[in-house]
Amino acid sequence: MGTSFIPAEAFPPGDYLRDEMAERGWSEKELAEMVRCPALVAGEIMGGRMQIDTEIARALGTALGTSAELWLNLQAAYNLAKTAL
Numbered sequence: 001m002g003t004s005f006i007p008a009e010a011f012p013p014g015d016y017l018r019d020e021m022a023e024r025g026w027s028e029k030e031l032a033e034m035v036r037c038p039a040l041v042a043g044e045i046m047g048g049r050m051q052i053d054t055e056i057a058r059a060l061g062t063a064l065g066t067s068a069e070l071w072l073n074l075q076a077a078y079n080l081a082k083t084a085l
Helices: 013-024 028-035 039-046 054-064 068-084
Strands: none
Touching: 013 028, 013 039, 013 068, 028 039, 028 054, 054 068
C-alpha cells in the first residue's frame, strides 16, 4: 500500500495580503502609506509580481499586527512551491 503525497497549495503572499486588507477595509493607498512604500510597490506585491523582502516584511508586520517572519515564510513557501513544479 502506497500513499500519494499531495503538496499543500501555494499562493503568492499578495493573495493573503489582499484578504487582510479587505477584512480591514483598507485601500492599496492606505496600506502603502502605512508601510511607507509607493502605492505601485503595494500593488506589485498584491499582484504577485514583486517579492516581499525583509524591509517590507517588517513594515507589513507592524501595520497588520503580525510578525515579519509570517510574511517572509509565506514568500519562501511560495518560492519553493514554484520551483517544485
